[in-house]
Each structure stands twice: as structure tokens, then as C-alpha cells.
Amino acid sequence: MTGRPSNAASERLRQAGLRPTRQRLALAGLLFDGGDRHVTAETLHREAIGTHVRVSLATVYNALHQFTKAGLLREVVVDAGRAYFDTNTRHHHHFFVEHDGALSDIAAGGVEVSRLPAPPAGTEVERVDVVVRIRRRQG
Amino acid sequence: MTGRPSNAASERLRQAGLRPTRQRLALAGLLFDGGDRHVTAETLHREAIGTHVRVSLATVYNALHQFTKAGLLREVVVDAGRAYFDTNTRHHHHFFVEHDGALSDIAAGGVEVSRLPAPPAGTEVERVDVVVRIRRRQG
DNA sequence: TCCCTAATTAGAATAATTCTAATCTATTGA
DNA sequence: TCAATAGATTAGAATTATTCTAATTAGGGA
Known part of the structure; x- marks a missing residue:
């Protein structure tokens, strides 16, 4: 060896x-x-x-x-009490099931965010994160 | 009394x-x-x-x-290590300065999220949160 | 190979949050 | 009005999540 x-x-x-x-x-x-x-x-x-x-x-x-x-x-960042890490480093968003902590990706192209207001004076945008909180349908 | x-x-x-x-x-x-x-x-x-x-x-x-x-x-939810609470309970989004933890509101009408994919089978959307992470411009 | 230096590891300490036993308060009945 | 009871509330203690730092390990030159 x-x-x-x-x-x-x-x-x-x-x-x-x-x-x-x-x-x-x-x-x-x-x-x-x-x-x-x-x-x-x-x-x-x-x-x-x-x-x-x-x-x-x-x-x-x-x-x-x-x-x-x-x-x-x-x-x-989807949970205030726990840090999640994603091996997908491309720009994309997430579905998150609060109940069990399950996370899944949404490709960047899968969501469109438009009409974003200008950030406060003296600041610049670093990243825009979209988190879609979902829950299992009862039944 | x-x-x-x-x-x-x-x-x-x-x-x-x-x-x-x-x-x-x-x-x-x-x-x-x-x-x-x-x-x-x-x-x-x-x-x-x-x-x-x-x-x-x-x-x-x-x-x-x-x-x-x-x-x-x-x-x-903007920080994995700390829970923030907002007295504005209307549907809206946020600017967040990671460096100092400053939060500010973006009215719901100020952002448009479109073309959201359908959530995984058996689940329903509870809420869509947009967090615009910003930083102070160096200088 | 041995030594020096800097990176790395993980036990200990800290920070954030939750749990639960003790306390307090409202209500009911005398 | 007053005491007893039940349920809500508070906060110390415990737990969970994360970071810090001293001790250890490993790489590179002589």
C-alpha cells in the first residue's frame, strides 16, 4: 500500500x-x-x-x-433548527415536507421569479431561494 | 385595581x-x-x-x-441556527442580510413566482417562501 | 529518516430550543 | 366569600445542535 x-x-x-x-x-x-x-x-x-x-x-x-x-x-436553509446540505450545487430550489424533513429539488428552470424589487440601498443580491413547503395530503 | x-x-x-x-x-x-x-x-x-x-x-x-x-x-426561516418571528402575518417575502441577521419585508405583490412544478404525488402546497439573500456592497 | 510546520480531529464548551415539574389562576360549589 | 379542584402557565433543568480549541496527525524539506 x-x-x-x-x-x-x-x-x-x-x-x-x-x-x-x-x-x-x-x-x-x-x-x-x-x-x-x-x-x-x-x-x-x-x-x-x-x-x-x-x-x-x-x-x-x-x-x-x-x-x-x-x-x-x-x-x-429550510428549517430553523437544523442545517441541510445539498450535493447539487447548481442554482435550484426546493420542496420541503416539514413533518418529516424530506427535501427534494426543483430545477432552477422549474420556477420563475419575476418582478423582484430592488434590494435596499447599499446592498446587492447574492441569491434568491424559493422554498415550497408541502405537506402529505391527509388520508 | x-x-x-x-x-x-x-x-x-x-x-x-x-x-x-x-x-x-x-x-x-x-x-x-x-x-x-x-x-x-x-x-x-x-x-x-x-x-x-x-x-x-x-x-x-x-x-x-x-x-x-x-x-x-x-x-x-432564513437562518439554520436561529428562529425569526414576524408580526406581519400577511403573505409576503423577505430580504435577508446574512452578515448581521437583518430582515426586511417584500410585499407579496412585489415578487411573482410562476411556473411552479406540481408538488410530489400525495402532497399539497402549504406555502411558497422566497428569501432574497443580500449583502452590503463592499466599500 | 527526522524535524518542523501547518492542517486536522474530536472532546469539551457553547448556543439554541424544548420539556416538565412546580406554580399560579379561574372557576365551581358550599 | 372562601376553599378546593382542574387546567393553564412559567421557568429551571435537560436536551439538541453547533462551534471552539487543544492535542494529534500528517506532509515536505534537509
């Missing part, structure tokens, strides 16, 4: 300026090997533990924030 | 099915005597203490949630 690790996750981390440590590689594998995902620190940590990766919850938080700063993830 | 309290705040609470207790009257006064406001539990508690109202932070949280359930307030 001499060669440097050089799989996709490792390369992705390297290019983001983050050392491909054991913990980060494992978390990146869970996050990026597959389709788009939405996670919280808690769900990702539980998943890591479930696959026998030894990593603390604090490290999961650190990694999620580092990945976000590096542009590999995007934070989604 | 015999007559029952019967000012505006008291009446508002009574109609919401909430006892007009000393704590609730004081908080309602701070919230509703004036124009529209945005508060967090922390800012409202600080304000109450500043006006010599003895009330615990937990009670402020309770009151904010009770007022929200009664339709006197509306929760605004």
Missing part, C-alpha cells in the same frame, strides 16, 4: 485544497458516489458509523462546512 | 384563546404596539429585560410559539 490514493473522491478533495484524509475520503464517498443527496450532519454521521467509518460528529460538521466553502456542497 | 385589564393587547390575547398574563401582555405590547417587526427569542427577551419585565427566555419561546399557532405571528 504505497501509492497515493487517487480515486475520484481523493482527486476532488485535492483540487478543493483539502487533504484527502481518511475521514474526508469516507464522507466524500458517501456524499458524492451516487446521485444528488440532501443530508444533515446527524444523518451523515449516522451513515458513516453504519458503514464502520470512525469519525466524530464534530468532524462531520467541519467537513460539511469545508466542502461547502470549497463549492462541493451547498447549504439549504 | 379591580377591573379586568382590557387594553388592545389584552383583547387580542383573549380572542386568541390565551390568558392575558403579565408576561404575555408585556411581550404582546413589545411586539404589536408599533409597526411590523422581526424578532428572535433572544432579541425579544433582551428587550423585555431592558424594559424591566421579568420573564425567562423559555417563556419568551413559549409565547412566540403560542402567538404563532394563534396566527398573531409568522415564523420566518
